[in-house]
Amino acid sequence: xxxxxxxxxxxxxxxxxxxxxxxxxxxxxxxxxxxxxxxxxxxxxxxxxxxxxxxxxxxxxxxxxxxxxxxxxxxxxxxxxxxxxxxxxxxxxxxxxxxxxxxxxxxxxxxxxxxxxxxxxxxxxxxxxxxxxxxxxxxxxxxxxxxxxxxxxxxxxxxxxxxxxxxxxxxxxxxxxxxxxxxxxxxxxxxxxxxxxxxxxxxxxxxxxxxxxxxxxxxxxxxxxxxxxxxxxxxxxxxxxxxxxxxxxxxxxxxxxxxxxxxxxxxxxxxxxxxxxxxxxxxxxxxxxxxxxxxxxxxxxxxxxxxxxxxxxxxxxxxxxxxxxxxxxxxxxxxxxxxxxxxxxxxxxxxxxxxxxxxxxxxxxxxxxxxxxxxxxxxxxxxxxxxxxxxxxxxxxxxxxxxxxxxxxxxxxxxxxxxxxxxx
Numbered sequence: 103x104x105x106x107x108x109x110x111x112x113x114x115x116x117x118x119x120x121x122x123x124x125x126x127x128x129x130x131x132x133x134x135x136x137x138x139x140x141x142x143x144x145x146x147x148x149x150x151x152x153x154x155x156x157x158x159x160x161x162x163x164x165x166x167x168x169x170x171x172x173x174x175x176x177x178x179x180x181x182x183x184x185x186x187x188x189x190x191x192x193x194x195x196x197x198x199x200x201x202x203x204x205x206x207x208x209x210x211x212x213x214x215x216x217x218x219x220x221x222x223x224x225x226x227x228x229x230x231x232x233x234x235x236x237x238x239x240x241x242x243x244x245x246x247x248x249x250x251x252x253x254x255x256x257x258x259x260x261x262x263x264x265x266x267x268x269x270x271x272x273x274x275x276x277x278x279x280x281x282x283x284x285x286x287x288x289x290x291x292x293x294x295x296x297x298x299x300x301x302x303x304x305x306x307x308x309x310x311x312x313x314x315x316x317x318x319x320x321x322x323x324x325x326x327x328x329x330x331x332x333x334x335x336x337x338x339x340x341x342x343x344x345x346x347x348x349x350x351x352x353x354x355x356x357x358x359x360x361x362x363x364x365x366x367x368x369x370x371x372x373x374x375x376x377x378x379x380x381x382x383x384x385x386x387x388x389x390x391x392x393x394x395x396x397x398x399x400x401x402x403x404x405x406x407x408x409x410x411x412x413x414x415x416x417x418x419x420x421x422x423x424x425x426x427x428x429x430x431x432x433x434x435x436x437x438x439x440x441x442x443x444x445x446x447x448x449x450x451x452x453x454x455x456x457x458x459x460x461x462x463x464x465x466x467x468x469x470x471x472x473x474x475x476x477x478x479x480x481x482x483x484x485x486x487x488x489x490x491x492x493x494x495x496x497x498x499x500x501x502x503x504x505x506x507x508x509x510x511x512x513x514x515x516x517x518x519x520x521x522x523x524x525x526x
Contacts, residue, residue, distance in 0.1 A: 103124075103126045103127050103128060103166040103167065103407065104127075104128060104129045104130075104131070104163060104164060104165050104166050105121045105124075105127055105129070105130050105131070105165065105166065105167050105168075105169065105407065106131045106132070106133060106146070106156075106159070106160055106163075106165045106167070106168040106169070107121065107130065107131070107132045107133075107135075107143065107168075107169050107171060108132075108133055108150050108156065108168060108169070108170045108171060108172070108175060108180070109132070109133075109135075109150055109170070109171030109172045109175075110132075110134050110135055110136050110139075110150065110172075111136070111171065111172070111392055111463045111464075111478075111480075112392055112393060112395075112396055112432075112461040112462065112463035112480065112482065112483045113171050113172075113390050113391070113392035113393070113395045113396065114132060114135065114136075114139065114171040114172075115136070115138060115139045115142065115396075115461040115462050115463070116390075116395045116396040116399050116461050117169055117171055117390070117395070117399075118130050118132050118135075118139055118142045118143040119142050119399075119459075119461075120399045120402070120406040121143075121169070121406060121407055122142050122143070123405075123406065124405050124406055124407035124408065125405060126405065126407045126408060126411075127407055129144065130142065130143040130144065131143055131144045131145075131146050131159075131163070131165070132144070132145055132146065133145075133146035133147075133148045133149075133150065133156060133159065134146065134147055134148060134149055134150065136462050136463065136464070136465050136466065136477075137462060137465040137466040137467030137474050137475070137477075138460065138461070138462020138465045138467070138474060138482065139462060140467060146159055150170075150171075150172060150174065150175045150180075151174060151175050151178055151180075153175075153178075153179075153180055153183045153184075156168075156180070156184075157183060157184060157187050157189065160184070160187075160189050161187070161189070165189070166190060167190045167191070167192060167407065167410065167411070168184060168189065168190065168191040168192070169191075169192045169193070169410065170191065170192065170193040170368075170389065171389065171390060171392075172389065173199070173202050173203070173249055173387065173388065173389050174249060176193050176194060176196075176199040176202075176368075176388055176389060177196065177199045177200070177202065177203040177249060178196070179195070179196035179199075180193070181193045181194060181195045181196070181199075181368075182195050182196050190414065192367070192368060192410050192413075192414065193367070193368040193369075193388075193389065194366050194367055194368040194388045195364075195365075195367075197363075197364045198359055198364045198365065198366040198367070198368070198388065199388045200364070201355075201359065201364075201366070201370075201386050201388050202249070202385075202386055202387045202388040202389070203248060203249060203388075204247055204248060205245050205246075205247050205248075205285045205385070206224045206247050206283060206285060208385070208386050209222050209224070209285055211355070211358055211359075211362070212355075212383060214358070215354055215355070215357075215358040215361075216354075217350075217351055217354050217355055217358070217383060218350065218351065218380060218381065218382040218383065219382050219383040219384075220243070220287040220288045220289075220290050220382060220384070221287065221288045222285050222286060222287045222288070223285075223286050224247070224283060224284065224285050224286075225272070225283070225284050225286065226272070226282060226283050226284075227272075228268055228269070228272040228273055231268045231272060231284060231286060232265055232268055234286055235258075235261055235264045235265060235268065235286065236261060238286075238288075239261060240258055240259055240260050240261050240263070240264055240289075241257065241258060241259050241289035242258050242261075242264050242286060242287070242288070242289055243255065243256070243257050243258070243286070243287040243288070243289055244256045244258060244264055244267040244268060244271065244284055244285075244286055245284060245285040245286075245287065246271055246276075246277045246280045246281035246283075246284060247280065247281070247282070247283035247284060247285060248277065248279060248280030248281070248282075248283075249280055250277040250280050250281065251328060252316075252326070252327065252328035252329065253277075253325075253326060253327070253328070253439055254271075254277050254280060254281065255326055255385075256326070257289065257326070264286075268284065271284050272284060290375050290377050290382060290384070291377065292375045292376045292377035292378070293338065293339065293375065293376045293519075294313065294373065294374065294375045294376075294384065295311050295312065295313045295336050295339050295374055295375075295376075296311060296312050296313065296314055296332075296371065296372070296373055296374070296391050296394045297309070297311050297344065297347055297348070297351075297352065297371075297372045297374055298312075298369055298370070298371045298372075298390065298391060298394065298395075298398065299348070299352050299369070299370050299371075299372075300369065300409065300410075300413050300419065300421075301352075301356050301366050301367065301368060301369070301370045302366075302367045302413050302414070302416060303356065303360055303365050303366070303367070303416075304353070304356050304357050304360055305356075305413075305416070305418075306348065306352050306353050306356050306370070307413070307419060307421055308344070308348050308352065309398050309402075309421075309423075310334050310335060310398060310401055310423050311334065311335065311336050311339060311344055312332045312333060312334040312336065312391075312394040312397055312398050313332065313333060313334075313336045313339075313517075313519070313520070314329045314330075314331065314332040314391065314393060314394055315329065315330045315331045315332065315513060315515075315516055316329060316330070317330070318330060318434075318438065318439060318513075319513065320513050320514055320515045321515065325439055325440070326439070327434075327438065327439045327479075327480070328392060328393075328439075328479075328480060329391070329392060329393045329394070329432065329480075330393075330431075330432045330434065330480075330512070330513045330516070331393060331429075331430055331431045331432050331483070331512075331513055331516035331517075332391075332393045332394045332396070332397045332429075332430050332516070333397060333427070333428065333429040333430065333491060333494070333516060333517040333520060334394075334397045334398055334401060334427070334428055335427060335491075336520065337491070337520050338519065338520065339376065343376065343381060346381065347372070347374055347381050350381070351372055351374070351381070351383060352370060352372060355370065355372075355386070356370065366388075367413070367414070368388060368389065369387075369388065369389050369390050370386065370387075370388065371386065371387035371388070371389065371390070371391050371394075372385075372386060373385040373386070373387070392463075393430050393432055393461075393480075393483050396430050396459075396461045396483050396485055397428040397429065397430045397485055398428075400426075400428045400459065400485060400487055401423045401424045401426060401428060402421070402422075402423060402424075403422040403423065403424055404419065404420060404421050404422045409421065426487050426488065426489065427487070427488055427489065427490050427491040427493070427494045428485055428486070428487045428494060429485065429486055429491060429494040429495050429497075429498050429516060429517045430461075430483045430484065430485035430498070430516070431483065431484055431485075431498050431499070431502055431512050431513065431516050432463075432480050432481075432482070432483045432512060432513075433480075433481045433482050433483070433484065433502070433505060433510050433511075433512050434479055434480050434481060434510065434511055434512065435464070435476055435478070435479050435480075435481055435509065435510060436508065436509050436510060436511055438479035438480065439479055442479055443476075443509060444464075444475075444476055444477045444478070445466075445475050445476065445477065446475065446476045446507075446509045446510075447473045447474070447475055447476075448465065448473055448474040448475065448476060448481065448482075449504075449505055449506075449507055450472070450473060451484075451501075451504070451505070453501065455486075455497065455501070457486055457487045457488060457497065458484065458485070458486050458487075458497060458498065458501055459484070459485045459486075459487075460482055460483075460484055461482060461483045461484075461485070462474070462481075462482050463478055463480045463481060463482055463483065464476055464477050464478015464479060464480055464481045464482075465477060465478075465481060465482060476509075476510075481510060484498055484501055484502055485498060486498035486501070491517050491520045491521065492521060494517070495516070495517050495521065498516075499514070
């Protein structure tokens with residue numbers, strides 16, 4: 103089979119690696135991909151939102167299945183366009199991808215179907231939103247309604263911070279149309295984790311959970327990012343809690359989407375928080391998480407392509423997961439998530455340990471002789487697989503510590519919460 107992966111980040115590199123492992127696959131393509139992905143797939147120089155060219159390529163190359171990584175093409179209707187041309191594609195249609203594309207839609211759906219989430223209000227008026235913040239005080243959470251590359255959420259610890267976020271979103275149009283409407287939520291305190299599932303209609307097949315690290319700096323300091331690292335398993339979240347989250351959140355959400363005539367096929371990602379009033383939804387995404395995918399898929403032993411085909415054919419897929427621990431650490435460009443330099447040469451990384459993997463995110467390879475250059479905020483993720491989280495942490499940081507260039511940084515405390523649990 104020939105498989106096309108759409109996207110250009112670390113998540114897509116993980117998808118390409120996993121597809122390449124499948125016994126069913128003869129060729130893997132990635133559009134547009136990045137410098138590092140070229141070691142695992144044939145790069146196609148077509149942007150992820152150029153549906154006409156992607157469809158033309160899929161037809162010419164007789165692609166058997168297309169897998170979509172990022173949210174932007176999904177929200178723009180790539181699945182509908184491919185299906186209209188009779189092409190097989192894995193991901194939600196446009197009317198289902200709205201679950202991530204509009205936070206207002208997601209919150210209203212949860213309210214209607216009694217799916218646990220934070221209390222909220224939506225606003226388009228700056229003055230009304232500001233009055234609401236003053237009335238409710240801080241901490242409080244401000245979210246851009248639309249897609250904002252994981253950066254449209256501000257956890258405001260003071261009223262001034264909240265008002266500043268409202269100004270940036272509603273007056274200065276920081277995220278364009280995406281922040282012409284905002285959702286203001288109550289602040290929830292608790293333990294966050296990511297639960298992804300393969301979904302087709304009302305059939306939900308959960309993955310193992312992961313915990314990612316959204317803040318830029320150690321100790322969960324600094325601004326929110328797309329994610330600075332992740333690990334799996336999460337020892338301080340019990341399997342009973344996860345089963346409950348599947349039964350009370352994922353399954354009801356999949357059923358709700360069917361009820362709303364928005365049949366969901368693809369990956370349903372729930373960003374969850376365990377509070378003293380039970381587990382609640384922070385956000386829904388309609389695709390694989392980044393960087394969670396890079397660590398979670400390393401534990402999947404089932405043939406990945408067979409799994410997706412079974413799902414599309416409405417056959418029960420058989421999911422097998424390893425008992426290993428995987429810890430992934432993101433290398434980012436200095437200054438990320440604000441302004442950062444690109445075209446910085448990357449140090450040569452020779453990985454000899456078979457349990458250590460590199461997933462390229464923001465890299466380019468101008469010449470086949472190398473070196474790689476940075477061309478994004480999150481440059482790459484390095485992961486280590488071991489029998490335990492402490493062993494995986496030790497392994498990954500032993501490799502990361504070899505990177506000493508000033509133009510890059512990484513968090514030194516990925517999986518620390520799990521270490522406390524393991525040690526305690």
